[in-house]
Amino acid sequence: MCVLGLVALWYLAAQAGAAFFIGVSPAAQAWAQDLGAHLLVGGLLFAMARSLKRFALAMMVLFSAFTVSNAIKLAVLGGPVMPDDFIAAKNLFLLLEGWQLWGSAAMLALPLAALLWMFAWRQPRAWLALAGVVLAVMAVAKHPVPVVGWMDARFGDWVWNQRGNYEMRGLPIHLVQETARNLSRRTPPPQMDEVDQAMRLLGAKAPSGFFKAAQRRSDGTGRNVHMIVLESFWDPLPLKAAGLSSDPLDPEFRRLWRAGGGASALSPVFGGYTANAEFEALCGFPVHTDGVFFEGRLRRDVPCLPRHLGEAGYRSIASHPNAAPFWNRVNAYRRVGFDQYWSDRDFALDDMNGEFLSDASLYRQVLERIGPDLDGGPPLFNYVLTYFGHLDYPLNEARPDIIDAKADNVLVRAYANTVHYKSRELMAFLRELRQRDPDAIIVLFGDHLPSLGWNYGGYAESGLLAADRSEFDDAMFKTLVATPLVVINGRRGPVRTGDLPIYALPALILDLLGDERESMLRFAAHADDAVRVRPLPGVRFSLEGKALTVCRDGEVQLGCEASRAWIEAVSLLKRDLFNGEQHALKAPERLRRLQTVELEIEDIGGGDVSEPIGDDTDNDV
Template structure:
């Protein structure tokens, strides 16, 4: 062989190697995203057949999802620079997102949203729910694949990209993902041509139709709440004038105060997952698990609240009740406590403080959960008693008992000279309910249920029985002392009774476990939570068939003959025209149901949306034109001072107060 031929072969060797390297990389870039999409959809949908049916029925959407996964793959490749670790990290990232979406859909009917990324400690709350054998097997398989790829990368060719190529590829991929996320015009055209159709009002259907990667990306833009059409200072000035006129009319025709000039304690108790299990058809109970609630439904004002949540998201219900604002105007799956409330906002707490009350929040769980310890300050609460302020409390199951919470409500009222507004959130009956936490139930359930479903329902029902008893204990105390008091008792949402709404489906409460296929009547049933009231001063008895949580505060102030600030007066008037408002369910005054706001109510709802936007995101024009302490609330300067100085009530103090109340002491 001549020297020149040898040199040519030596030069051709590296060139051929580079060619094969680039060919393998190109093949991987084409195949891996397709495999990732199928794997993600298999995990999210729960079985191979549904994933294949979606793929074969929606080839364009499949390609669109693969394109988005391709850009994610490129971003990781640009950062890592080696092919096999990039594949491993891509599998890990997208699989984890898909597992989260799968479990969220199973548990509460909602998929994984972009803003869920910011739920750090809160996300651990569902950890016990995903440790079943089948779940651990799936997760273990995914982790096994990731580990195998990472180990293989030490022996197989590294297939690197040069740093210049990595910079160009990475920046191009980030730009593409950003464009799709913010719905840039060119990206919007691509998604439209590929058959994307965003279903904002039903996110489980949105993810099911479009695929997880595409639906997740389309939701990115929803993290920013857009300004409502027509929102500006002149329009808010006109609305302010209308509100002042309307509030004046309501004041002139207001109900007489039934408390003869006294200020009653006002106690809201939002009992965790409280619902009436006797509403389930085709099952019977060995005894009435909620005799107090059922009696109050006959004797006092009561009805059903339309909750924006199912199975979780307690803080969103608090948000609606305390502020009078609606989750319907915020992105699906968002959490205002985490995302939006970082400055003072008008709330019932601030309203009662202006009336001379002491406002206190009580929650028998961690104060940091859902950012409550900060949010309650911005809402104008004077104090927040969290789990840390419960000294040596009684537990039932994994959580502080409802009875213990009742004891602390009594102790706080009896030890405070001022009338009190207390907003209480309990924890005892938090799911899941397949843990046999009580070692057996006092209430036995009979019906055509699987053993697992029967055990779940009996465990939940025992929690209902305890909650009902704690309410009766509170009523007994104020009946005995005679101190003017109003109690409002309700649940935040229906309980999650097994995966795929298992107990509800087995009993026939719903026709299908597929929430996107529910009728409007089924949707209403799955969001309707009973509420009851009690007072030791006669109040009018009213039956309320449906009322959104966002209207509850205004309704109760009006019911008690208290003067409503302008925005809550608007809520009260709107609730008479449209008592029910959810993202995908509207109920009008004639109890007609709609999946969207009917034309006759569009202007009223538009005003409601503008009032909320002005308060939460806008320039607070309304406060400029309405001189109202309610609209100009500030955080209490002494917020939680009593618990900073005195971290927890002593057991002696609590026992002494309860003993005094038992003797009839005020």
């Protein structure tokens, strides 16, 4: 009873503290089952423990680490800890420094050390308890589907609202349930007939086989392409409750943005996980899961935009002044076809805002390096991912605060001043780049919205977002992911693209280049030019003109069947291309034969002969 009492006392104190200081806790109706799950884990730990004292300390360290990590992620990013977060955790050590780095290291090291210190190495009961845990884990791993079915029926599954899942389950149950769900999704790579069916549904032709096409080089002429991905770049002016003293955006940028119709890039993420926005911008496929696609899901060499342009003689360079292996970029950039990757080791870290290199320095150094390519030589795909703009938006002494805010939100004020400098440094770069490379195609967009405080902080204060995802109205789902988008078509100036999901940008670039080669980069973007689908974890919305249709997974809604089928087809092709057998790249002739057979069957049956699949693939910008 003493053991159960200790766990219960810790639980009550921890949940009260998280609710008071961070605004995060399970729902009242879930407290009993959540406490029961903690008691079960506590009982297993005690069976392995050398003494009550050691158990009490190890239990508090382990439970507190999970509870605090989950609460912080919920408050900052709007979702609870998920299984994929454990794979991505190592990236924290490449991003953080100072007390944040030491704190994160302690969150991982202390629980492990406490468990080792607690374990009764010479007691058979400890090894029996550990064996029971291992067998339970193996059973879940071997039979995840029935486990998921039972847990969904017992504890529920709010497909589009993971915060809601945590609140109605509690953390231990949530982690077990979502881990089993992840395991249940591990299916064999798609087969050839499945890939054919998905491609027919999308109306796409198979591209020429990459491995053969890579051997064919063009004469190396073409317009340069510059893609600038701006860290946490967003327009803070809609934060009416903040009372900003002036417009943070450079007036010149606002005019440029307005000339392109004030378009938005629709990102797959909020507040972090930049690599998913990168994957979409480079490879033309949407991400709609909570994990980072670069981490473990990109396992094949693929003809993404850098490699596709490389086949036409382009030289492709990626620049990002962060630690090279962050989000597995070394391997990911190589697989998508970059010729060169310049990371923090390749830049002079001479103008730092906290630990982040300023955009002004990054742009200057990139221009110095690519200068010879702008003055002659092979065409260039210049990909720049900025670093300045990360939470908590530090500025150095050379960048004093210019903008004040009436609201008592330190992050909103800091972010407004960050955007003030970020937008001006961007425009200075664009002026020089357009002067030196007037015919280039330039694409720039924000990777995701900034985090402005716990539980959507500054957004909730101004009514742009609700504090809880379960309370989002339809418009809020678009607001959650919409960042500024500007596309410049050389001397013709800004292009009126309309709002575009980031995965549609590679196809747009090919259209502006007049590149009519068959490509996987058009599979998702040209499925239906009139309708744009933005998939997100558990939810998706479609844009048709100004009409917005939001579809929440797990709910029956009119007008959602077409987008559901589209996502299933795109997801299957994505599995085939990026970690499967790449049937979609190898068999263009097979699809043409299938189309011919289908047309012949229609002729015999007297039906109307349809247009061959994939003939209408031009994007009318």
